Amino acid sequence: MLELAIIRDGGVLIRDGRVGIVGTSDEIEKNANNAEVVDAGGRVVLPGFVDAHTHLVFAGNRLDDFERRARGETYEQIAKAGGGIWSTVEKTRAASDVDLLAQAKKHAHWFLRCGTTTVEAKSGYGLTLEDELKILRVMRRLNEETPLEIVPTFLGAHAVPREMRVDKYLDLVINDMLPRVASQKLAEFCDVFCEAGYFNVEQSKRILDAARKLGLKLRIHADQLSNSGAAKLAAESKTATADHLEKTGEEGIAALRSAGVQPVLLPGSVYALGSTCYPRAREMIGAGLAVVIATDFNPGSSPTPSMPMILSLACTQMKMSPAQAITASTINAAYSLGRGEKIGSLEPGKLANFSIFDCEDYRELAYWFGVPQAHSVYIKGSRVCYEEGKTSNAQRPTLNVQ
Ligand SMILES: [Zn+2]
Numbered sequence: 373m374l375e376l377a378i379i380r381d382g383g384v385l386i387r388d389g390r391v392g393i394v395g396t397s398d399e400i401e402k403n404a405n406n407a408e409v410v411d412a413g414g415r416v417v418l419p420g421f422v423d424a425h426t427h428l429v430f431a432g433n434r435l436d437d438f439e440r441r442a443r444g445e446t447y448e449q450i451a452k453a454g455g456g457i458w459s460t461v462e463k464t465r466a467a468s469d470v471d472l473l474a475q476a477k478k479h480a481h482w483f484l485r486c487g488t489t490t491v492e493a494k495s496g497y498g499l500t501l502e503d504e505l506k507i508l509r510v511m512r513r514l515n516e517e518t519p520l521e522i523v524p525t526f527l528g529a530h531a532v533p534r535e536m537r538v539d540k541y542l543d544l545v546i547n548d549m550l551p552r553v554a555s556q557k558l559a560e561f562c563d564v565f566c567e568a569g570y571f572n573v574e575q576s577k578r579i580l581d582a583a584r585k586l587g588l589k590l591r592i593h594a595d596q597l598s599n600s601g602a603a604k605l606a607a608e609s610k611t612a613t614a615d616h617l618e619k620t621g622e623e624g625i626a627a628l629r630s631a632g633v634q635p636v637l638l639p640g641s642v643y644a645l646g647s648t649c650y651p652r653a654r655e656m657i658g659a660g661l662a663v664v665i666a667t668d669f670n671p672g673s674s675p676t677p678s679m680p681m682i683l684s685l686a687c688t689q690m691k692m693s694p695a696q697a698i699t700a701s702t703i704n705a706a707y708s709l710g711r712g713e714k715i716g717s718l719e720p721g722k723l724a725n726f727s728i729f730d731c732e733d734y735r736e737l738a739y740w741f742g743v744p745q746a747h748s749v750y751i752k753g754s755r756v757c758y759e760e761g762k763t764s765n766a767q768r769p770t771l772n773v774q
Contacts (some may be wrong), residue, residue: 421490
């Protein structure tokens with residue numbers, strides 16, 4: 373994870389949206405013929421960030437919760453006052469497809485402005501068959517109507533809806549939601565929130581088993597609030613990733629290692645909740661795990677689309693090196709989404725998804741925090757963002773900035 377394979381005075385030849393040749397500028401120019409030249413002016417060029425854990429589609433925000441938390445109120449007090457995940461579920465259920473899509477487009481644009489070109493997105497704020505399908509359909513349209521690539525994940529098991537008992541809801545997820553999601557090909561992955569008070573290890577296993585049978589790949593929210601054995605379940609179930617892992621201990625790390633499960637660490641939610649319990653990134657890397665870092669973009673616990681902010685937290689709070697953080701947010705993240713051969717690095721044959729950052733050393737991305745550094749962003753060789761966030765219509769003319 374420390375080897376970034378940096379080419380100084382480098383260049384990339386792009387053909388038909390893909391990387392053709394990578395090398396020094398001199399080499400590239402010899403092969404360029406009549407190609408259009410984009411001069412990056414000595415700036416850093418990096419593969420587009422791959423954000424492997426977001427909750428991108430929801431209605432409203434959680435500003436009141438935010439202010440209450442700042443006043444020192446607990447999660448229980450906030451939930452009692454009508455906040456918490458339930459308030460987002462109610463607003464998302466009430467929202468139309470059109471309204472959800474408009475809000476999601478605004479947020480998709482934020483991701484692009486931060487240099488992210490692929491985003492995994494989870495459903496989970498509907499918690500009824502129709503509302504979960506609605507969210508997944510919005511993701512499909514987002515994929516079609518913005519340049520950002522969306523990898524959809526079904527997270528019906530995000531929480532137990534208020535109006536239902538957990539066993540009844542499990543039946544609904546397994547017997548109704550999953551088959552519909554799979555038959556309509558609305559999701560690539562299935563995720564479950566494995567935690568006391570949500571879905572325990574046995575219930576989570578039932579959902580993961582059912583999803584696997586339907587051909588979905590698996591992810592899991594594991595050990596965020598307590599060491600519940602979720603990391604071990606991830607290993608047994610051979611999920612692609614185990615996400616969060618704030619409370620995972622040595623045994624859990626060893627289990628992930630032997631099963632080849634990739635950890636997805638989400639320092640933005642630790643930070644935004646005002647906690648100090650970050651996952652043990654260095655131990656995981658030391659154990660040989662291909663660690664991923666992601667934003668966990670969501671209205672409650674991690675309202676940031678900014679991968680550079682996550683790079684900063686990875687280095688300052690989890691003591692990862694800037695190079696490890698770059699690897700974790702690009703190529704490792706791409707592999708965790710089953711796209712390691714297609715995106716995540718600038719190599720011949722891969723999609724020409726990259727960003728030009730207004731700095732001369734890649735470490736500046738993690739070092740200067742709170743200032744946008746993306747100069748321009750390209751997807752499949754077309755510029756989709758430039759001059760500090762203005763959006764061009766280069767890729768798909770329908771990108772509509774709200
Ligand atoms: Zn999450």
